[in-house]
Each structure stands twice: as C-alpha cells, then as structure tokens.
Amino acid sequence: MVPKAELHCHIEGAASPALVVAQARKYGIDTSHFIRDGAYFWSDFTSFLAAYDAAAGLFRTEEDYVALAEEYLTGLAREGAVYSEVFISPDHAERSGLSRTAYTNALGEGIARARAATGIEGRMIVVGIRHFGAPAVEDAARFAAACRHPLVSGFGMAGEERFGNMRDYARAFDIARGAGLGITVHAGELAGWESVEAALNHIRPSRIGHGVRAVENPDLVRRIAGEGVVLEVCPVSNVVLKVFPDFAHHPFPRLLAAGCRVTLNSDDPPHFHTSLAREYGVAATHFSLDESALRLITRTALEAAFVDEPTRALLLRALDDKTVAH
Template sequence: MILKAELHCHIEGAASPELVAAQAMKYGRDVEPFIRNGSFVWHDFTTFLAAYDFAADLFRTEEDYALLAEHYLTGLARDGAIYCEFFTSPDHAVKAGLSPEAYTGALGEGIARARAKTGMEGRMIVTGVRHFGTESIEEAARFAASCRHPLVTGFGVAGDERSGSMKDYVRAFEIAREAGLGITVHAGEFGGWESVRDALDHVRPSRIGHGVRAIENPDLVRRIADEGVVLEICPVSNIELKVFSSYADHPFPRLRAAGCKVTLNSDDPPYFWTTLQREYEVAAEHFAMGEAELVAVTRTAIEAAFVDEATRGALLSRLDRPPEAESGPG
C-alpha cells in the first residue's frame, strides 16, 4: 500500500454520511433530503452548502468533535495515510455554542485517540472565512496565535474566493506568521489565476490551497515553481465542482511537469464521493503516475507539513522503510 499524507481537508466536511446519520439520530433530526442511500445529495454549489451546513450543525459538543476527528483520521489510516492536516473554523465553534478553545481541544483529543489507535499524526490549521469579513478573519488569526494548542500549527483563509481581496487579509497573516504558524491560503479555485498572484504578492504563503487556475498564466506557473510554493491540489473536488470539465483537462500533470510542487488531497471528501485513497487512484489512472511518483507526492506533502523537524524526520523515515516494515493500518 502506498503511504499517503493529506494537507487540505475541512474537518466539518469530512464527516461521513454514516456518522452524520448517527448524529442526526442523536439529535432527533431527519437526514432527508441531504442524505439518501448512504450518500450526500446536492446538485449545485447552493445545495452543496445546504448539505454541508446541515451536517456541520449536528456536531455540537466537545465529544461530538472529538469523535469526528477520531473517525476521519482512523479511516485515513486504514487507507495508508500516515499524516493529515485539517482545517478548523472558530466560526463553526461559536455557531455550535462552544468556545474556540473547547472546540480546538476536542478536535485535538480526537487526533490523540486516532494516533493511539493507528500511529497517525495529525495537526490543525485554524481558518478564517472570506465571506465573513476581514475582522472575523483577524479574530481567527488572533485565536490561532494565542491558543497555544500544540497541534495547532498553521493558519489559513478559506471561503468564497470571490469575496474580499487578499490585501485585506495581510494583517491577519502577519499575526499568524509572527506567532510562528505555517501559512496557507485558498486561491485559484473559483477565483481565477489572479487570486493566486494576489496571494503570492500580499500573503506570501508557503502553500496554496488548490491553486490550479494558475495554469491559465504560464508566467505565474513559473513563479510558483521558482518560489517553491506547494499546491494543495484536490482533483476530484475540482471535477465535481466543475472547476474543470474532465480529468483530461485537469492541470495537475502540467503543473507537475512545469516544476511545481504538487500534493493530493480530498477537500470535503464524502461530499465529492472521494477519499484520499481515491485521489491517489485518480492520479494513477488519469495522470499516468506510477508508484514511485505517488510516493514522491507524499514526500512533498510531508516536507511541506506544518510540523516540527523531529516529527517530519520520523514521518519521512516511515516513508523510506520497505513496505513490509509498515505494520498496521498506517
């Protein structure tokens, strides 16, 4: 089994239909019309958000969030993942009636449980949401910088790329950077290549979430490669959300051939009928990547991970072991 690592996953969007159905039963909610035959149902971006918000609303307590993280990471480990970073949202915590501290602590507990079971390493990236406004994003950055949870190692901005401007978020990223957090930002999904350029100009991230629309500007692709910025690419999500019409049109192979550092990720996996395992299978089937090339993608992710050097070294040493040396689901 190819060992895998994930850098781009929204934890509320990682809840499986089975787990959401169990939570709905717990809180006396009907899953119709959002889940049918064990699968999420949506038809466009509006109904996708409706299904997402319905499911997210079913995680309300610290134990709910601990269970969510444990459930997702344990499943990843079964598919050969040894590392995962997921995005958290203080705004979801407040909506659920929890403090950001309690929410983060609960997710950290879930990571710890999964690690005890599987050896899986996990970290959290606190995110602000673009369409919630600049002040909300700066508040998220202040929380990320001050919470001192050992598993909070990064800060990012997600949400509707068409809202606001990258220069509006400079202060938020300065707060996070000054606290020693890794920096990533969503750009180049719906926002076009210009959003990637603006991210590089104003935010100076080490990683960009998605970034695939950069392919529209060859000079920008060269800049990404030259600066060593890592792209957190989510191929199945891009197809399901119609960022690209087919895998034949997807720029992953062209970005990689141009020297860009690329990784494979699942975004909001059950909503896009995918898993991290499937993302690697898509790369093998549609992008003609062999085992050694896929392992190289995992290596890129670990090298770009927001972890201390001791943890990075331990993860890389696992990657370098002969396959038979890896025991258990990790």
Template sequence: MVLKAELHCHVEGAAAPELVIEQARKYNKPVEPFLKDGSFVWHDFTSFLAAYDFAADLFRTEDDYARLTEHYLTSLARDGAIYSEVFTSPDHATKAGLSPQAYTNALGEGILRARAKTGIEGRMIVTGVRHFGVESVEAAARFAAKCGHPLVTGYGMAGDERFGDVEDYVRAFEIAREAGLGITVHAGELAGWESVQAALDHLRPARIGHGVRAIENPDLVKRIAERGIVLEVCPVSNIELKVFPSYAEHPFLALRKAGCKVTLNSDDPPYFWTSLKKEYDVAAEHFGLGKKDLSVITRTAIEAAFVDRKTRAALLAKVDAAAPRR
C-alpha cells in the first residue's frame, strides 16, 4: 500500500454520511432531502452548500466535534494515511454556540484519539471565510495567532474566491505570519488564474488551495514552479463541481510536468463521493501515475506540511521506508 498524506480537507465537510445520520438521530432531525440512501444529495453549488450547512449544523457540542475528527482521521489511517491537515472554522464554532477555543480543543482531542488508536498525525489550519468579509477573516487570524493550541499550525482563507479584493485581506495574513503559522489560501478553483496571481502577489502563501486554474497562464505556472509553491489539488472535487469537464482535461499532469509541486486531497470527501484513497486511485487510473509517482506525491505533501522538523523527519522516514522501488 502506498502511504498517503492530505493537506486540504474541510473538517465539517469530512463528516461521513453514517456519522451525520447518527448526529441527526441525536438531535431528532430528518436527513431528507439532504441525504438519501446513505449519500449526500445536491445538484449545483447552492444545493451543495445547503447539504453542507445541514450536516455542519448537527455538530454542536465539544463531544460532537471530537467524534468528527476522530472518525475522519481513523478512516484515513485505515486507507494508509499517515498525516492529515484539516481546515477549521471559528465561524462554524460561533454558529454552533461554542467558543472558537472550545471548538478547537474538541477537534484537537479527536485528533489525539485517532493518533492513539492508529498512529496518524494530524494538525489544524484555522480558516477565515472570504465572503464573510475582512473583519471576520481578520478575527479568525487573531484567534489562530493567540489560541495557543499545539495542533494549530496553519492559517488560511476559504470561501467564495470571487468576493472582494485579495489585498483587503493582507492584514489577516500578516497577523498569522507574524505568529509563525504556515500560510495557505484557496485560489484558482471557481475563479480563474487571476485569483492565483493575486494571492501570490499580496498574501505570499507557501501553498495554494486548488490552484488548478493557474494552467490558464503559462507564465504563472512557471512562477509557481520556480517559487516552489505547493498546490493542494483536489481532482474529484474539480470534476464534480465542473471546474473541468473530465479527467482527461484536468491539468494535474500538465502542472506536474511543468515542475509544480502537486499533492492529492479530498476537499469535502463524502459530498463529492470521494476519499483520499480514491484521489490516489484516480491519479493512478486517469493520470497514469505508478506507485513510485504516488509515493513522491505523498513525500511532497509531508515536505509541505505545517509541522515541526522532528515530526516531519519521522513522517518522511515512514514514507521512504514504504516507498516502492519501481
């Protein structure tokens, strides 16, 4: 089995249907029309968000959130993952009636439980939601900088890339960078190459969430490759959201061949009928990657992970020990 690592997954969006159904029973909520026959139901971005918000609303207590991360990371470990980063959202915490600190502590507890059971390492990336506005995004950055949780190692921005101007969010990223947090930002998914360029110009991230629309500008692809910016690519999500019409037209291979550092990720896995394992399987089937190629991609993810040097070295040793020779 090729060992795996994931850098791009939204924790509320990682809740498996069976866990969501259990939570719905707990809070006496009907699951239809959002879930049917054990699968999420949506047909466009609006209905996707409705299903997502329905499921997220079923996680309300510290125990609920600890169960969520424990369930997800344990499932990853079963599929051969040794490392996971999840995006967390102080805005979801507030909506659930929890303080961001209580929410973060609970998610961290779940990560520790999964590690105790399986050995998988996990970290949290606090995210601001772009379309909630500058004040909200800066508040998330201040929380990330001051929360003091040892598993909070990164900061990012998700949400609608088409909302607002990137330069308006510079202060939020400065707050996070000054606190020593790793920096990532969603760009180049639903918005074009310009969103990636703007993120690089103004926010100076080490990684870009998605970033695949950069392929529309060869000079930008060259810049990404030369600077060693890591792309958190989510192929199945891109196809399901119709960012690209087919795997044959997906730019994963073109970006890789151009020298860009690419990784494989599941985004909001059950909503896109995927998993980290499936992303690796898709890369093998549709992109023609062999086990050695896939092991290199895992290594790229670990090298780009927002972890301390000792943890990174231990994870890389595992990847190298398990790497196929051909």
C-alpha cells in the first residue's frame, strides 16, 4: 500500500453519511432531503452547499466533534495515510452554539485519539469563509493567531471564491502569518486563472487549495513552478463539480509535467463519493502515475505540511522506511 498524506479536507465535509444519520437520530432531525440510500445526494454546487451545511449542523457538542475527527483520521490511517490536515471553521462552531475554543479543542482531542490508535499524525487549519466578508475572515485569523492550540498550524480561506477581491483579504493573512501559521488559500477552482494570480499577488501563500485553473495561463503555470507553490489538487471533486468534464481533461498531469508541486486530496470525500485512497487510485489509473510517482506525491505533501521540522523529519523518515520495506 502506497503511504499517503492529505493537505486539503474540510472536516465537516468529511462526515460519513452513517455518522450523520446517527447524529440526526440523536437530535431528532430528518435527513431524507440530503441523504438517500446511505449516501449524500445533491444536483449542483448550491445544493451541495445546502447538503454540506445540513450535515455540519448536526455536530453541536464537543463530544460530536471528537467523534467526527476521530472517525475520519482513523479511517484515513486504514487507507495508508500517515498524515492529515483538516480545515476547521470556527463559524460553523458558533452557528451550532459551541465556542470556538471548545470546538477546536474537541477536534484536537479526536485527532489525538486517532493518533494514539493508529499512529497517524494530524494538524488543523483554521479557515475564514470568503463570502462572509473580509471582517469575518480577519476575525477568524485573529482567533487562529491567538488560540495557541498545539495542533493548529495553519490558516486559510474557503467559501465562494467568486465573491469579493482577493486583495481585500490580505490583512487577515498578514495576521496569521505574523503568528507563524502556514498559509494556504482556495483559488482557481470555480473561478479562473485570474483567481490564482490574485492569490499569489495579494496573499503570498505557500500553498493553494485547488489552483487547477492556472493551467489556462502558461505563464502563470511557470510562475507557480518557479516559486515552488504547492497545489492541493482534488481530482474527483473537480470532475464531480464539472470544473473539468472528465479525468482525461484534468490538468494534473500537465501541471506535474510543467514542474509544479502537486498533491492529492479528497476535499469533502463522502459528498463526492471519494476517499484519499480513491484519489491516489485515480492518479494511477487516469494520470499514469506508478507507485514510485505516487510516493513522490506523498513526499511533496509531507514537505509542504504545516508541521514543525522534527515532526516533518519523522514523517519523511517513515515514508523512506516504508519505501525500503516495500
């Protein structure tokens, strides 16, 4: 089994339908409008967001969030993952009536339990929600900078990337960067290559969530490769959301061939009927990556991970050991 690492997954979006149904029974909520036959269903990006929010709204207590993080990371470890970063949203916590600190601590406890059971290492990236506006994203950045949870190691921005101008969010990222947090930002998924360029110009991230629309501008692709910016690519969600019509048209192979540092990620896995293992399988089947190439993808992820250097060294050593053992 190829060792895997994931840098781009929204923790509420990772909740399995079975776990969500169990949560719904706990709170007496009907799930038939977004779960059928044990699976999420939706028809477009708007209804996807509605299903996402409906599922997320069923996590309301610290106990709920501990279970969510523990289940997801434990499952990842079974797929061969050695490392996981999850996006966490303080805004979701507050909508459920839970404090940001309690929410973060609960997810951290779930990650710690998964590590104790399986050895998987995990970290959290606080995200601001773009379409909530710049002040809300700055507020999320201030929380990320001040919370001091040992597993909070990064800051990012998710949400509707066609809302607002990237430069309006620069201050939020300056706050996070000043606190020593790793910086990533969603760009170049539903919006075009200009979104990626704006992120590079105004946010100066070390990683970009998605970034695949950069392929529309060869000069921008060369810039990404030259600056060593890592792309958190999510092939299955890109195809399901019709960013690209099929895997044959997905730019992952072209970005890799152009020298871009790319990784494989599952985004909101059960919503897109995927998993980290499936993403690696897609890369093998549709992008012609052999086992050696897939291990290099994992190495790129570990090199780009928002962890301290001793932890990175341990993860890379474990990857090398697994390679030798294989």
